[in-house]
Amino acid sequence: MLSYFFKRLIMIIPTLMCVSITVFVVMRLVPGDPILLVMGDVKNPELIAQMREQLGLDLPLWRQYILWLTQLLQLDFGQSIVTGAPVLSTMLNSFTVTVQIVLVSVFLAALIAVVAGTLAAWQKDRLADKTIVGVAILCMSIPSFWLGIALILIFGVQLQWLPTVGYISPLQNFSEGIKFLLLPIITLVLAEMGGILRMVRSATLDNLQLEYISHARAKGLGEMTVLFRHAMKNSFTPTLTLIGLVMGGLLGGAAVIETVFTLPGLGRLLISSINNRDYIMVQGIMILVSTCYVLINLLIDMLYPLIDPRVKL
């Protein structure tokens, strides 16, 4: 067991190296001289040369990469080109907003999906199954930003139950803050539920045909016990993988939902940095999010042997 954890832990080092190389390469694709982006319209060639040397831009590419990587390892993400603020603290501020929404909505989506997907598999090809699968496909087909706008119009503008735009941290003022997060979370739950639900359903369908289920039924266990204690144990492993992918996908794709609800999250920071051509910030966000994604997948891989004793590396 310990050696599984250890091996898996070692495996993320090359992955993170590849991530950093990819980000480095993509950011070097940016047309134009990076020095002019940093300094703006400075005409003094001496100053430019001095700055170039200071930033290490006169070095060969591989040395620039090593230099950048050592800075990253010391958690030095540099300063924003536009505001001059340190990239790391700016990112972390926005990141907390995104993480709240993503964690809560993925948890709720998974909960609903596991229950509904298991029931759908149990009722295979009956009306309940068709309805659940139909709703799931519909949820997968409605773009989250459209759903978000519709919810704002219904609950914010027409019914005036909830504020439409803005953000108050629920850590400071829970009852007010939660009002701003309710609609984004509902939107994300609906948008992400469908995929997980279908995965749970097909995994449960496979399991329900296995002998241990017939055995459990023959023992006289109730259907709900068979479904949720016995079948679910086996269908949860592939589902967990998908949940990890969805969670990572949302960390990288929350930009859309944050734009709809004007939440000051990481996705919106990324979009505004792209629009402001703030490459240092874009680079930092790409590293932060993909590192989190790699770590989420690592965590889930480490959970496998705890859930499923058959898993060995």
Add this chain to the structure above:
Amino acid sequence: MAALKRMLSLARLSNGLLGSALLLLVLAMSLLGLLFSPYGTIEVDFLNRFAAPSLEHWFGTDEYGRDVFTRVASGTFISLRVSATAVILAIVAGVFIGAVSGYFAGWIDRIAMVIIDSIMAFPGLLLVLGIMSALGPNEAGVIIALGIAYTPSIARIVRGSIFSLRETDYVDASRLIGNSEWTTLFRHLLPNCITPIVVISSSIFTAALLSETALSFLGLGVPPPEPSWGSMLADSRNYLVLNPWLGIFPGVAITLTLLGINLIGDALRDRWDPRAETP
């Protein structure tokens, strides 16, 4: 009992039919709008701003008095063109990389997998947004970014299929009669991987279409004034309270198209996926 079973299998079949019908409906409406609409997609008419849906303007007009029906119709082809080109790019690159690395294995495989894995280490739209920030918001940028982002999933599927087939007898037979490695791979092995490629392509197509609309919603897609579903929705946000049709029609168009492709993809999977249950 037999009658019930027949009805159920018909219902399963009808998923694909319903999907095709939805997709055809959107395409037919769009073609109609593109060919017969008296208005241009960027033709402004300031006397007729925010006109409600009527016989002259089926879907109403927007803040510049542009005909929403014409714009939604033309947006169909922009969104489909961008996402279809990106998917084709991903299929060509993914099939080539996957086939070569699965067949030749060894160091080629190892290098390919390192590249594939490092692309896959970026979740969701992140890599696409990163590439877009380097290439700038234009159609070619979106296509290249989406194409790169979806190449790995196809490459992995193809590699897996080729890997499981490369030790079979007919591969040996093809080599024995003197076919070159490339002929064996592309003429004899690859046709056996068509099914998984088709199934994965349909799900990639929905993902690409959704990403394209999301990118143009974020202002990083096909640049205005070209009508795209995403940017139309983004523009409509300021006027929705009084003019809901500005948001309803592009949204319905996206949803119907995605629903159509999702249903077709489901039917394909049910039909062909070896893992899907047999009735």
